[in-house]
Amino acid sequence: MTVRKPILELRDFRVERGGTEVLRIPSFSLNENETVALIGPNGTGKSTFLLSLACLLKPADGELLFRGETVRMGSGATDFRRKLAMVFQDPLLFDATVFDNVAAGLKIRRLPATVIRERVTSCMERFRIAHLADRSARKLSGGEAQRTSLARAFATRPEVILLDEPFVALDPPTRQTLTDDLEQILRESGTAAIMTTHDQVEALRLADRLVVMHQGSIVQTGTPSTVMGQPANEFVATFVGMENVFTGTVAEAGNGLLALKVADRTMELPGDGAPGERVVLCIHPEHVVVTPTSPDRTSARNVFSGSVTKIVSLGLFNKVYMDCGFTLVATVTNQSLSQLALTPGCQVYASFKATAVHLFRKG
Amino acid sequence: MNRARNIVSLFTALVALFCVAMAQPAAAAQKNLILATTTSTQDSGLLDVLIPLFEKESGYFVKTIAVGSGQAMTMGKKGEADVLLVHSPDAEKKFMAEAAGSSRRLVMHNDFIVVGPTSDPARIKGTKSSAEVFKKIAQAGTLFLSRGDNSGTHAKEKGLWKVAGIGPDGQKWYQQTGLGMGQTLNVAAEKKGYTLTDRATYLALRKTLGLEILAEGDPQLLNIYHVIEVNPAKWPKVNTAGAKAFADFMVSKKTQEVIAKFGVDKYGSPLFFPDAGKKPESLGL
């Protein structure tokens, strides 16, 4: 990966609301050409983070830098904001035609009418809303409205685009096509982007880098595969969808191997620790394999017998819940489900590779 | 945004236009004269005839504020009016005694009458003495409507109750409207009650009322108008010259003739009787 220059940075940034701290970012940077997805539960400060980056919030402390230069609140902030664009969850269109909406940012910049017409027209085409140009913004579907909002943002040719859960209010098919279009436009334009979402699929599709937030702070930053595969802590693990989270105790340790007691079962994992230490284990359901008979026992695998307690269909695949002394969840395709003839109550063996387990010390 | 700009410029143009339009009448400011008078002079239409004559003759611009005699005299006392045309003799005497006015001249009179429904439930018709009339109304307990607004008419009415030796306040048959003469007459007609009114207002309204004159002629019932110049010694802002000009105009021979003729063509009889130069005693005061 080439080294990218930071375009937006926060340093020692803190935001307070009513005396309590709602955001604390010791350091963050968004780089040129990069798409960052900000994930985390609701109310964790994602929107506050974006507003801070747009200089729309007065911090209690810290500074915002654009291409290395400090951005100050006040009139300087307007010049800074003219280099970026922001799209909110709600399209927030003006009570005017689609054309006038897309043109709004350009009119604010007092560009000549011919330039506005040309840019708006091309931008509406890119977002496939050219046929709606004369339609009232009040008479658009949710998808059309959000396309208009995105077109309005891109029409100003921003250097950075901030997207605050732009697709959350849309139905899944609309969301799908709009995500596709946005991905293409971001790739083509090379605009640096940061978006908040709690849809992991969306985050994985669009983002070069994930930033996980919890209670006003960044808890992990990394490529999608790093964050999904090596969550930094129990919170990230749960949040990125590791449904199998157990607490255990170290029974034996040595030679880079640990024997862990979980309920009354024992697991073997690579790692260091001291006997009696309490740890948390996380396993993605995708990494749990279900077989009707015991697979060949190897050192790399942990195998547990158990019975199926529940099967939840999720369309193309299923979640199979098993009681192995502790509850273990596995993802099983429809095809496998019928081949294995899994039904609640039947006896199975569940296994996973030792390397699929993520271990955290319990603080 | 162009349309919005057009709206703004349209509004600006309108504001400018209005300002120009409003500026015109203010030019005559120093020739302003405030006349505080009773509603009866305005409601009868007499002032609509007299004021233009005076304005044409003198060049003053008269601001006629038609209120009750009580309020008119309060305005005089506070120096908020230059000249008064009122009909509340006792209050006027007090007004002069307080040196609130510099001159008080008799202008004209009309008379008060007691009107009521044709059926005349208290049987007052033909009774000469007004004290007797009021006693009968009180005895019969039939509805009587009072202006209750401290106007000259109201003051007159209270005086008549006093002469009759009756305290009507709080009686079930005694109601105060708090309205002007014309409206009080309307209420009396509507509720089929008695009321005391000046003849001018009654004659002007007669066609729509259905009330009949049931008592008249007692000297007690005379409604005497004086013109009072507000004392400039007390209120330097008073337009003394204007007040004097107006008072002189009201007692002039020409004006007195106009007063004598006013209403004859419309009602068959005059509404006011010119009295300039007479002694009040000649009217039985």
Add this chain to the structure above:
Amino acid sequence: MELILDGFVQAWHLLVSLDREVLSVVLLSLKVSGLATLISLVIGTLGGTAVALTDFPGKRLIVSVVNTSMGLPPVVVGLFVTIMLWRNGPLSAWDILYTPTAMVIAQTIIATPIVMGISIAAIQNLPANLRLQILALGASRSQMVWLLVKEARLPLLAGIMAGFGGVISEVGASIMVGGNIKGYTRVLTTATVMETSRGNFDTAIALGIILLALCFAVNYLLTVVQQRERPR
């Protein structure tokens, strides 16, 4: 009933014959109330927007005061303005009691809270994030205020209608500060009251009908603007 029909007939006659006195009364009503509405529009919209967009201690109090003042009784305003403008009152130097200017002032005091209250509500009813969205589009503060006012233009127009309707039909303040002086401060409402008191019910009804027609015409005009402003 007959009286009302007569009133219609006479209203028609007065209008068709372009009766000079009636015409001057109608024009003065329009001038005074129109100007008062325009002034209150400027003060009310700017003030309302400022209050709606800024946070300051005592904001709730201000909003409550404005909302209460939306129903200011005209006579109370009239009394207050009269006392201020008296020859011996604090503003005697203006020398404007019993002039159309005094009526404009009183009516402006009546209409401003109406326009302002509706402006505050209109701006506050806009989506909370719209302000941020407009700023994020690169708007300066004044551009943001203008865009917000533009966005709230429909309720603001309703505010103008309410303000104008309130003052043109108001009688208490006009009669107190104007004095109902013939040909000078006599407006439709004060003339109607006087004609009623004179017992000229047909004329009073005719004036009332003209007043209603005037209100209707102005509101119709504003409604047309309001509806046309909506894009397809």
